[in-house]
Amino acid sequence: MKKQIPFLCAFVMLLAHIGAAQSELRFPPKVEAGAAFSVPTSGSGEATLYIVGPGDALQRRVQLGEKISFGADDLHNAGHYVAILGAGSSSQSAQFDVIPSQQPASLSFLAKPSRLAVNRENGISGVAYIFDIFGNLVLKPEDVSFQLADATGGAQSRSSTSHDGVAFVQMNSAPKAGAAHFQASLAGVHATRVVEQVPGDPCSIRMTAHPAPNQRVLLQTDPVRDCSGNPVPDGTIVTFTETYEGRASTVDVPLKRGVAQTELPAENGAVISAAAGVVLGNEIRWSGR
Amino acid sequence: MKVTGKITGKWAALLPVGGAILTAVLLSASTEPTVRVAPMDSVGPRSIEPQTQSSLIRDYLLAWQTMNVALTQNRPDLLDAVFVGKAKEKLAETVREQQSLGIETSYLPRSHDIKVVFYSPEGLSIQLLDEVEYDVNVRKGEQSLGSEHVRARYIAVLSPTETRWKVRVFQGGTP
Numbered sequence: 001m002k003k004q005i006p007f008l009c010a011f012v013m014l015l016a017h018i019g020a021a022q023s024e025l026r027f028p029p030k031v032e033a034g035a036a037f038s039v040p041t042s043g044s045g046e047a048t049l050y051i052v053g054p055g056d057a058l059q060r061r062v063q064l065g066e067k068i069s070f071g072a073d074d075l076h077n078a079g080h081y082v083a084i085l086g087a088g089s090s091s092q093s094a095q096f097d098v099i100p101s102q103q104p105a106s107l108s109f110l111a112k113p114s115r116l117a118v119n120r121e122n123g124i125s126g127v128a129y130i131f132d133i134f135g136n137l138v139l140k141p142e143d144v145s146f147q148l149a150d151a152t153g154g155a156q157s158r159s160s161t162s163h164d165g166v167a168f169v170q171m172n173s174a175p176k177a178g179a180a181h182f183q184a185s186l187a188g189v190h191a192t193r194v195v196e197q198v199p200g201d202p203c204s205i206r207m208t209a210h211p212a213p214n215q216r217v218l219l220q221t222d223p224v225r226d227c228s229g230n231p232v233p234d235g236t237i238v239t240f241t242e243t244y245e246g247r248a249s250t251v252d253v254p255l256k257r258g259v260a261q262t263e264l265p266a267e268n269g270a271v272i273s274a275a276a277g278v279v280l281g282n283e284i285r286w287s288g289r
Numbered sequence: 290m291k292v293t294g295k296i297t298g299k300w301a302a303l304l305p306v307g308g309a310i311l312t313a314v315l316l317s318a319s320t321e322p323t324v325r326v327a328p329m330d331s332v333g334p335r336s337i338e339p340q341t342q343s344s345l346i347r348d349y350l351l352a353w354q355t356m357n358v359a360l361t362q363n364r365p366d367l368l369d370a371v372f373v374g375k376a377k378e379k380l381a382e383t384v385r386e387q388q389s390l391g392i393e394t395s396y397l398p399r400s401h402d403i404k405v406v407f408y409s410p411e412g413l414s415i416q417l418l419d420e421v422e423y424d425v426n427v428r429k430g431e432q433s434l435g436s437e438h439v440r441a442r443y444i445a446v447l448s449p450t451e452t453r454w455k456v457r458v459f460q461g462g463t464p
Contacts, residue, residue, distance in 0.1 A: 084435035112411035125410035
């Protein structure tokens with residue numbers, strides 16, 4: 001038993017030392033970003049407090065036994081922090097969180113693609129990350145409204161609840177071509193992106209043929225439209241093909257003001273067709289009239 | 290680095306990074322953390338290709354290692370390689386604050402438990418949660434001011450860049 005007494009004493013002293021070193025620094029477990037707060041201290045004399053985390057590092061000279069006060073500007077980056085209060089050879093420590101402000105202040109809104117064809121189901125995606133005024137990701141669930149308003153005044157609306165700071169939707173592109181305004185909003189905060197909705201591929205091609213001077217035939221399409229009736233953009237290539245006595249000759253013509261027009265040799269019995277992309281138009285057998 | 294789960298990250302995966310950053314990172318990592326990655330089969334709305342899965346985890350772990358070196362050596366220039374946007378700005382500001390206080394901090398991860406929770410439809414952002422344990426050591430010159438073992442949950446948002454995924458949002462909290 002006598003042999004054990006020194007060990008017991010050392011153990012008690014060690015416990016006392018650990019207790020002195022690790023107690024009494026009582027930070028609130030969570031502090032809202034940008035909020036003022038204070039932390040009580042015990043003991044006497046001067047000490048230095050360090051608060052470190054990936055988001056901030058600060059140092060304070062403190063008088064032990066007095067409160068340590070933090071102003072609204074002192075800690076505003078959300079994160080997990082370690083506080084170490086050192087006085088001479090002893091130190092106390094604590095861990096606490098700075099949590100995002102409850103009030104969303106901005107949206108980081110990604111709308112893709114910026115240009116797409118009309119009538120695409122779930123063709124447009126919107127992803128909104130919610131941040132507070134300090135640029136912290138707001139993690140509590142928020143209802144984000146998404147609205148896609150097209151050039152004719154039509155609008156689709158959807159809402160999505162954020163998870164861990166992010167909300168997303170997928171929307172259909174409108175039947176009518178034109179610029180659409182895609183907006184994400186919540187609690188007075190909004191962000192808008194412009195999505196250009198362009199006509200789709202040609203839906204059908206109708207071509208007419210007329211005699212032209214110098215033994216030629218004038219070929220002209222009707223205005224080429226997509227399946228929603230939108231004019232297909234100028235520059236879209238229409239291919240005219242003339243087949244005569246087993247030989248085929250082709251001409252690629254870009255749409256100009258919605259129509260494609262060209263001349264080919266007028267051969268009696270020739271078969272003439274027009275196509276754009278995967279769409280084949282009508283066929284004409286030329287008989288000189 | 291011991292990696293379990295579907296991803297099998299290796300130190301070798303970091304070799305293409307090259308240069309001083311890699312050297313600094315490798316020298317700084319005195320012990321390797323264990324890394325567990327939850328299966329990504331049900332992550333949505335976009336599915337994650339196997340190659341994306343491995344590069345994502347590799348780049349995220351590199352971000353931790355780079356952050357540790359940047360804060361240990363007070364070198365904000367290292368952050369450019371793996372951080373972008375708000376995450377980079379905040380970390381760089383922390384390094385500047387450490388420089389002005391004359392302190393350095395090390396963040397040595399002991400374990401990562403990573404779960405990818407969101408991959409945006411257009412493929413421009415991935416969000417993950419990481420239950421991480423790490424040791425923080427605060428030094429002022431040769432003097433250790435204190436150390437703490439930390440268990441925290443980090444949320445990270447990563448975006449693809451020309452060369453790798455970079456961390457855009459990096460935010461910790463108590464699990």
